[in-house]
Amino acid sequence: MKVVLIAAILLTQSPQLFAAQSSAAQFLKLGFGARALGMGEAFTAVADDGAALYYNPAGLAGESAAKNFSFSHAWHVQDTAVSQVSFACRPYAFALTWFSAGQLEGRDSNANLTGDFSARDLAVSVGRGFTLGSLKAGVSGKFISQKIKTSGASAFASDLGLLYSFSGTPYTLGASVSNLGTKVKFDEESFPLPLTFKAGAAAAFNAGKLLLALQADFPNDSGVIARAGVEYRGISGLALRAGYKTSPSKDRDAILGTGLGGSASGVSAMYGFFAGLGFKYSNFTFDYALLPYGELGNSHRLSMGIKF
Secondary structure, eight states, rough: OHHHHHHHHTTTGGGGGGOOOOOOOOOGGGGGSSHHHHHOOOOOOOOOOOOOHHOOGGGGSOOOOEEEEEEEEEEEEGOOOEEEEEEEEEEEEEEEEEEEEEEEEOTTTOEEEEEEEEEEEEEEEEEEEEEEEEEEEEEEEEEEEEEEETTEEEEEEEEEEEEEETSSSSSSEEEEEEEEEOOEEEEEEEOOOOOOEEEEEEEEETTTTTTEEEEEESSSSSOEEEEEEEEEEEEEEEEEEEEEOOHHHHHHHHHHHHGTTTTOOOOGGTTTTTEEEEEETTTTEEEEEEOOOGGOOOOEEEEEEOOO
């Protein structure tokens, strides 16, 4: 009955996800940490590290004496940047995300320069996991703040998640609802948060050395997105990762520049593909992920973590 009840809570939110509309706080869709991004963000059914608070808070379930602290930074496209901090002590976790758009050129209605201005976004999250037999569940709450020049807005949201492991097998199923909350209101206009329902499956083979993951995202502001990711840990202290996600053709054409007669080249043209690697020494981890963004360039994400 617990499984049915929690699944029903998640599924009752799904009708909201199929009416595509513009959403605010797009920085909430930039992922968390380098490991999950290196796997194409097919992480809802994995959620076994500090990024669980972002991808599926059910991954926080269980007791552990170890504490995990991580810091992540992304040199994102067009001089933007994303910094993230997380602290986890199961079954609890805390995370902060800071997005900076850098200096932007301001102009009036007649295209005259009015001076530079800045824009920044902030999200603070707190979550907890619960163990319900073979099923794990989790919930998180977050405060979201956005500021553009002199205008500001804020919102509150929650994430819900489930994880189920099939006893005696390497298979895991996961589902989550992200950014279920209030609207973001700038001046007189209000916009919904990027609400997303995610469902995925993962399998760990060869004593966890090979991890495979598949996922489907159902966002409220675009079509369905399919994701696939792989992680290989067969080399001592080293992890190799790769991932792929689909995207609507109009979005892909815009990012690659094909809709404007241009075309990205080299690594940047591999939009939709992800690659990453990780190193582990004692209680320290270092991860890197590469995200091609077509005409916008490439995004590089670095993460460092310590377990104590």
